Amino acid sequence: MNDNPTIEFALRMGDNCLILAQQVGAWCGHAPVVEEDIAFAxxxxxxxxxxxxWLGYAGELEGKGRSADDLAFLRDVRQFRNCLLVEQPNDEFAKALMRQFLFDAWHHPMLTALTKxxxxxxxxxxxxxxxxxxxxxxxxxxxxxRLGDGSPESHAKMQEALNDLWRFTGELMTPDSVDEALAADGAAPELSDIQAEYTAYMRSALEEATLVAPEKVHMYQGGKTGVHTEKLGHLVAEMQWMQRAYPGLKW
Amino acid sequence: MSALATKPSTDDVWGWLEEVPDPEIPAVSVVDLGIVRDVEWKGGTLVVTVTPTYSGCPATSFISRAIEMAIRARGIDDLKMETRISPAWTTDWISDAGREKLREFGIAPPVGGAASCAGALKVPPVVTCPRCGSTHTERVSQFGSTPCKASYRCLDCLEPFDYFKSF
Structure with a gap:
């Protein structure tokens, strides 16, 4: 970990975006309907x-001359600081959509708070x-x-996706020393405030979608400190393939 | 071209930039879209500040380069391009002339101010068909051919069209 919590924080925000973008980008040309293909792209x-x-800012703070590209393509898995949720595999469209929703519903209040x-x-x-x-x-x-409150098949798929992914949401709202350091300076919100907002939002959104969040699940932790599920290794290997095969390659 | 004997005024520079088209929507200029935020002489250096529309818009670097080329073509060599992300770009900065040009080009201009930007469960705006003027339209998708546009369809003339969404 970096001694400077602001670097860690910028890496976490940036890596969440990077890994999710890589996942979502993989739907380009594969989504079930063209509008959703375009939307995901x-x-x-x-x-x-x-x-x-975010990564540009992290690189500047670090002061070692690393650009956003360097951080994206030249770090190994353990150096990534994204949450576990965004690295969960695409598998099928229902899961990709649920992953997106569970992340967006956190990302939006988080960014709203960060504007201050x-x-x-x-x-x-x-x-x-x-x-x-x-x-x-x-x-x-x-x-x-629409899909949760849709056909029996779409409902079942969305519920299954929620059952699978819900356990990765807790990490986003569990503070550690980095979150506490930024919150103490007013640089980032208290994650308990984000959690309260998230919980209320989810309660109404899931009810409307006729979906039920699993109860009493163990919330997985680790992504924020670089301890990832095995999925991320495969993703990073693919994302960084070009730079590994041809080090220093430029467009 | 060699350096000029006298410095052109910033108004002149704004005039040149009004002729630089947006690469994705060539009907409107980078000034119409509100991408150029500032033109200023700092000593002998002309500083042009631009703001990206969407953070990932691939046209952003192309736009900066097009602006740079347009200014250098007028003989200004001492030029500095700056990027500013705050205040964040908003469709409120699109000029009235720009909105009219968008409509003529077949793209419905943004409805309402940036405050009507998306938010979960908000009612979509009433968008007027740029071809037949009907307000009997429906949204096909919040996303479209570029980050700044949504896909719509007119229920009267039946034409699909792009809507430049409020942002």
Whole structure:
């Protein structure tokens, strides 16, 4: 871990965007309908843009001359700070949508709070990002409502996806020393405030979608400190293949 | 071209930039879209500040380069391009002329201010068909051919069209 909690924080925000963008981008040309194919590609593009802002800031703070690209393509799995949720595999469309919704519903209040950060750079990145993410949330919320409250088959698939992914949501709202250090400075919100908002939002959204979040599940932790599920290794291997095969390659 | 003897005014520069088209929507200029935020002389250096529309929009770097080329073509060599992300770009900055040009081009301009930007469960805006003027339209998808557009369809003339969404 970096001694500077702000670097860790920027890496976490940036890696969430990067890994989710890589996953979502993989649907390009494969989504079940063309509108959703285009929507996912646009979401991926926004997230890549946000990745550049966060990782660019992390690299500047670190002061070793590493660019956002260097951080994306030249770190190994254990150095990634994304949450476990975003690295869960695409498997099928229902899971990809549920993963997106569970993340967007956290990302939006988080960025909204960060627009008031005492750290001016964090505030401006959040201000830029939150507008894009409001469109992501609108879409994912709409889709999980329609599919959850849809046909018996679509309902069953969405419920199964929720059962599988819910255990990865706790990590986003469990503070550690990095979160506490930023919250103490007013640079980031208290995660308990985000959790309260998330819980209330989920209660109404899931009810409307006729879905039920599993109770008494063990909430998995680790992504924020670099302890990932095995899924991330495969993803990073694919994402970084070009740089590993041809080190230093440029477009 | 060699350096100019006298410095052109910033108004002149704004005038040149009004002729630089957006690469994705060539009907409108980078000034119409509100992408150019500031043109300023700092000593002998012309500083042009641009703001990205969407953070991942691939046109952003292309736009900066197009602006740079347009200015250099006028003989200004001492040029600095700056990027500013705050205040974040908003469709409120699209000029009235820009909105009219979008409509003529077949893209419905943004409805309402940035405050009507998406939010979960908000009612979609009433968008007027840029071809027949009907308000009897429906949203096909919140996302479209570029990050800034949504896909709509007119229920009267039956044409599909792009909507430049409020942002």
């Amino acid at each position: 646009n979401v991926a593009l926004d997230l890549i843009g946000q990745t550049k802002l 950060s005492s750290n001016a750079r964090i505030a401006e990145i959040a201000e830029k990002s939150v507008k894009e993410v409001s469109y992501h949330l609108e879409r994912s919320h709409d889709l999980i409502t």
